[in-house]
Amino acid sequence: MSEPKNPQLQGSQSDGSAAGGWPALNAVNKHLLHQHILLKGNRTLLSMNKPDGFDCPSCAWPDPKKPHTFEYCENGAKALAWESTKKRVTPEFFAQHTVSELATWSDHDLEDQGRITEPMRYDAGSDKYLPVSWDEAFAEIGQELRQLSDPWKLELYTSGRTSNEAAFLYQLFGRLYGMANFPDCSNMCHETTSVALPESIGVGKGTTTLEDFENADAIFIFGQNPGTNSPRMMSELHAAARRGASIISFNPLREKALVRFASPQDPRDMLSRSGVKISSQYHQVRIGGDMIAVQGICKAVIEADDAAQREGLPRVLDVAFIDEHTHGLEPFADYCRQLPWEIIERHSGLTRQALEDVAAVYMRSERVICCWGMGITQHKRGGDAMQQIINLLLLRGNIGKLGAGACPIRGHSNVQGDRTMGIYEKAGEPFLASMSKVFGFEASRKGGHDVAEACEALLRGEVEAFISMGGNFFRAIPDIDVVCPTVSRLKMTVLVNTKLNRSATVHGQKAFLLPCIARSELDMQNGVAQTVTVEDSMSMVHGSTGMLEPASKHLISEVAIIAGMAKATLASNSKVDWDSYVNDYARIRDKIEAVLPEQFYDFNQRIKEPGGFRLPNGASERTWNTASGKANFLFPEGVFDEDDTPPGADHLQLMTIRSHDQFNTTVYSNDDRYRGIYGDRMVVMLNPQDIERLGLKAGDYVEFQTALDVTTPRRAPGFKVIPFDVPQGCCAAYYPETNGLLPLANRDSRSNTPAAKSIPVNLVRMNPEEAQVALQRRGLIAAAS
Ligand SMILES: Nc1nc2c(c(=O)[nH]1)N[C@H]1C(S)=C(S)[C@@H](COP(=O)(O)OP(=O)(O)OC[C@H]3O[C@@H](n4cnc5c(=O)[nH]c(N)nc54)[C@H](O)[C@@H]3O)O[C@H]1N2
Numbered sequence: 001m002s003e004p005k006n007p008q009l010q011g012s013q014s015d016g017s018a019a020g021g022w023p024a025l026n027a028v029n030k031h032l033l034h035q036h037i038l039l040k041g042n043r044t045l046l047s048m049n050k051p052d053g054f055d056c057p058s059c060a061w062p063d064p065k066k067p068h069t070f071e072y073c074e075n076g077a078k079a080l081a082w083e084s085t086k087k088r089v090t091p092e093f094f095a096q097h098t099v100s101e102l103a104t105w106s107d108h109d110l111e112d113q114g115r116i117t118e119p120m121r122y123d124a125g126s127d128k129y130l131p132v133s134w135d136e137a138f139a140e141i142g143q144e145l146r147q148l149s150d151p152w153k154l155e156l157y158t159s160g161r162t163s164n165e166a167a168f169l170y171q172l173f174g175r176l177y178g179m180a181n182f183p184d185c186s187n188m189c190h191e192t193t194s195v196a197l198p199e200s201i202g203v204g205k206g207t208t209t210l211e212d213f214e215n216a217d218a219i220f221i222f223g224q225n226p227g228t229n230s231p232r233m234m235s236e237l238h239a240a241a242r243r244g245a246s247i248i249s250f251n252p253l254r255e256k257a258l259v260r261f262a263s264p265q266d267p268r269d270m271l272s273r274s275g276v277k278i279s280s281q282y283h284q285v286r287i288g289g290d291m292i293a294v295q296g297i298c299k300a301v302i303e304a305d306d307a308a309q310r311e312g313l314p315r316v317l318d319v320a321f322i323d324e325h326t327h328g329l330e331p332f333a334d335y336c337r338q339l340p341w342e343i344i345e346r347h348s349g350l351t352r353q354a355l356e357d358v359a360a361v362y363m364r365s366e367r368v369i370c371c372w373g374m375g376i377t378q379h380k381r382g383g384d385a386m387q388q389i390i391n392l393l394l395l396r397g398n399i400g401k402l403g404a405g406a407c408p409i410r411g412h413s414n415v416q417g418d419r420t421m422g423i424y425e426k427a428g429e430p431f432l433a434s435m436s437k438v439f440g441f442e443a444s445r446k447g448g449h450d451v452a453e454a455c456e457a458l459l460r461g462e463v464e465a466f467i468s469m470g471g472n473f474f475r476a477i478p479d480i481d482v483v484c485p486t487v488s489r490l491k492m493t494v495l496v497n498t499k500l501n502r503s504a505t506v507h508g509q510k511a512f513l514l515p516c517i518a519r520s521e522l523d524m525q526n527g528v529a530q531t532v533t534v535e536d537s538m539s540m541v542h543g544s545t546g547m548l549e550p551a552s553k554h555l556i557s558e559v560a561i562i563a564g565m566a567k568a569t570l571a572s573n574s575k576v577d578w579d580s581y582v583n584d585y586a587r588i589r590d591k592i593e594a595v596l597p598e599q600f601y602d603f604n605q606r607i608k609e610p611g612g613f614r615l616p617n618g619a620s621e622r623t624w625n626t627a628s629g630k631a632n633f634l635f636p637e638g639v640f641d642e643d644d645t646p647p648g649a650d651h652l653q654l655m656t657i658r659s660h661d662q663f664n665t666t667v668y669s670n671d672d673r674y675r676g677i678y679g680d681r682m683v684v685m686l687n688p689q690d691i692e693r694l695g696l697k698a699g700d701y702v703e704f705q706t707a708l709d710v711t712t713p714r715r716a717p718g719f720k721v722i723p724f725d726v727p728q729g730c731c732a733a734y735y736p737e738t739n740g741l742l743p744l745a746n747r748d749s750r751s752n753t754p755a756a757k758s759i760p761v762n763l764v765r766m767n768p769e770e771a772q773v774a775l776q777r778r779g780l781i782a783a784a785s
């Protein structure tokens with residue numbers, strides 16, 4: 001149970017113990033204490049993810065209809081602890097530190113200062129943020145925006161914690177202003193899913209519900225680390241494993257919770273501490289090897305079906321489903337039949353036997369769910385890989401029946417809802433026509449910028465103002481060392497945040513820091529507590545009502561901030577009564593219903609149902625909103641030629657991943673308990689044979705150099721080598737410390753999602769002193785403490 005006191009870095013995650021269990025509960029307590037909060041009888045934690053409570057500000061896993069007493073997880077509790085911290089960032093704090101100084105602080109130290117208490121405005125003379133009144137801030141923001149040379153020179157960024165109500169008003173504001181530049185965090189996350197899934201099955205969202213998880217015979221998990229990133233999913237996986245369902249994981253790393261998990265809700269586990277074996281098969285696929293691995297599984301299934309036909313045995317494929325519901329099986333089947341096993345083995349890093357073992361489970365299971373996360377989406381061929389997963393499901397009719405389906409696991413708690421609300425730079429005609437009609441204006445039909453395009457516009461000098469609704473844009477994006485220096489040229493940057501983060505130090509000539517009320521806090525308008533709504537990974541929409549006293553009496557809600565900016569900017573030419581929306585959020589929901597009546601009819605009534613309501617999802621009813629009117633078997637041709645060098649042959653493939661103690665760019669601590677790494681995030685996890693091959697040894701310091709586009713050198717110094725159980729040619733390091741290495745152009749070609757899981761890199765040895773100096777300079781080791 002105890003963690004090593006002065007640990008040697010080693011990355012030994014194979015000690016046989018289970019993830020979860022008592023250490024998870026202890027970790028909750030530790031983090032609450034660090035933020036000066038007590039766990040015992042904590043009413044706030046008990047209200048999280050309950051029908052009349054608030055939605056956890058962490059991941060997008062759905063809430064069960066009958067919640068457990070503790071419907072939160074270790075990492076949800078950490079997120080809440082960091083949100084409801086007693087620490088404060090006051091005007092006095094800002095008076096003591098210049099922005100140039102804050103820029104040298106670590107991500108952890110910046111956020112650990114606590115909640116921002118008052119609106120602040122940057123003062124260039126003193127290089128400090130000084131307090132400003134809300135009225136003054138809005139007036140100045142409005143004035144700046146009215147003076148931009150062109151409405152398209154504004155970018156409105158959204159991070160996925162923003163509620164439906166705030167997101168809807170935010171895009172209304174942007175469209176009334178006359179543009180559609182809505183980069184959002186989804187563009188760095190599941191955009192691949194939003195683009196590739198509709199081509200295959202006509203909907204950009206998952207098709208499963210929690211009930212499907214209760215009925216699945218097999219669950220395949222590709223490139224996702226639920227023990228850390230959606231721990232409440234572990235309840236479903238744990239229950240599935242207990243009842244004998246097969247769980248098969250594909251991941252270059254043996255993520256501890258996918259190996260064994262002890263459920264803090266299960267007394268048997270808590271007594272024995274050894275937990276339950278989760279994955280019945282674990283395949284350490286090479287980074288980026290999933291596409292061809294899945295084609296290998298499909299090949300085995302198709303060939304088994306060919307054999308059954310020859311021998312007059314029952315068919316392996318669900319022929320009735322394929323005939324009625326799909327298009328394009330034959331070319332795909334032929335492609336798989338002709339794909340040589342040597343190529344499959346070389347590119348996936350998995351053996352034919354291993355893939356045939358997966359196929360055997362797939363063929364004997366009536367109901368199969370495939371889940372995926374960033375290990376699939378953040379690749380240059382992410383969309384192609386995902387479409388192979390869909391092909392696999394289609395072969396045996398595993399979409400649109402109980403216990404089966406496609407399950408992309410979204411990241412932020414409302415990232416899916418924000419898109420539904422129109423945070424979409426390429427929104428379709430029906431939505432734009434409806435917005436125009438309901439609000440009496442003509443919304444521009446021109447497409448705007450996603451994250452990658454916003455970054456390119458910044459590089460071209462075509463952005464004048466940037467507003468960010470939550471998040472940490474200038475830390476989360478690719479190519480930070482190239483993009484961030486351009487920001488000082490902007491006329492204005494505005495950050496609406498709860499906490500201090502690095503984006504506050506990357507600012508325009510005018511800059512505002514506008515702190516808002518958080519999800520867990522009471523949002524009182526006219527004496528009435530307001531409810532907001534969110535949509536989870538399974539298209540369930542439900543209400544969320546905060547209960548804590550806001551962190552400061554000066555805070556206002558995101559809705560009020562958006563309305564304040566909109567009123568000051570659009571002034572007299574807006575017919576929208578912003579104040580009426582701020583006074584009663586139910587009126588915003590009425591407008592959402594008016595714009596999207598098929599999805600949100602009786603919106604205000606239906607959010608009162610426990611667990612909320614599910615948005616319509618064609619594919620899960622087997623209606624296919626695709627060009628062919630059917631579900632499509634899609635595959636890229638000619639990707640793997642005989643002499644194509646597999647990844648890792650001449651350089652390493654770097655995947656940038658999350659530790660157990662971070663939420664995206666919010667770093668809770670330098671530990672990564674499940675991977676056995678303590679006290680340091682500046683590490684590179686490497687295969688022992690690669691360490692030897694490169695003439696390195698454990699504990700050496702190295703500089704990463706991106707092995708792409710040599711005209712722009714991209715380097716990240718000061719990473720310590722640790723031997724790790726990762727396939728040869730692959731290595732792992734943490735995000736966001738590595739975000740300078742990721743070239744903007746290295747992205748999924750259809751969705752523009754940055755390929756954060758495959759950055760070709762070389763490693764160059766450094767001496768420890770050089771490494772220390774480099775880290776200090778980049779603000780990557782604690783400067784404040
Ligand atoms: N506590 C916590 N919860 C979170 C977050 C957080 O940071 N902290 N972030 C939230 C957000 S926004 C998101 S998007 C999700 C992210 O949740 P995940 O999708 O789990 O994200 P990652 O940790 O980036 O990486 C996922 C896994 O992909 C594996 N992987 C990398 N490359 C490949 C590959 O080529 N193939 C395969 N098969 N696997 C690969 C990695 O080893 C890792 O286990 O979590 C959300 N929830």
Ligand SMILES: Nc1nc2c(c(=O)[nH]1)N[C@H]1C(S)=C(S)[C@@H](COP(=O)(O)OP(=O)(O)OC[C@H]3O[C@@H](n4cnc5c(=O)[nH]c(N)nc54)[C@H](O)[C@@H]3O)O[C@H]1N2
Pocket residue numbers: 057111159160161162185186188189190374378411412469470471472473476477478496497498499500501516517518519558656657658663664665666735736738739742756
């Ligand atoms: N290399 C690499 N880069 C990546 C990734 C990767 O795996 N590798 N992952 C990508 C992914 S999946 C994502 S989603 C993005 C994440 O990118 P973002 O969503 O932009 O980043 P976060 O770190 O989640 O944002 C944290 C900040 O949000 C603010 N915040 C928290 N709660 C609230 C709130 O209630 N309201 C408001 N207004 N602000 C709030 C706090 O000030 C906090 O500092 O990063 C992407 N970047």
Ligand SMILES: [Mo]
Pocket residue numbers: 185188189190410411412
């Ligand atoms: Mo994400």
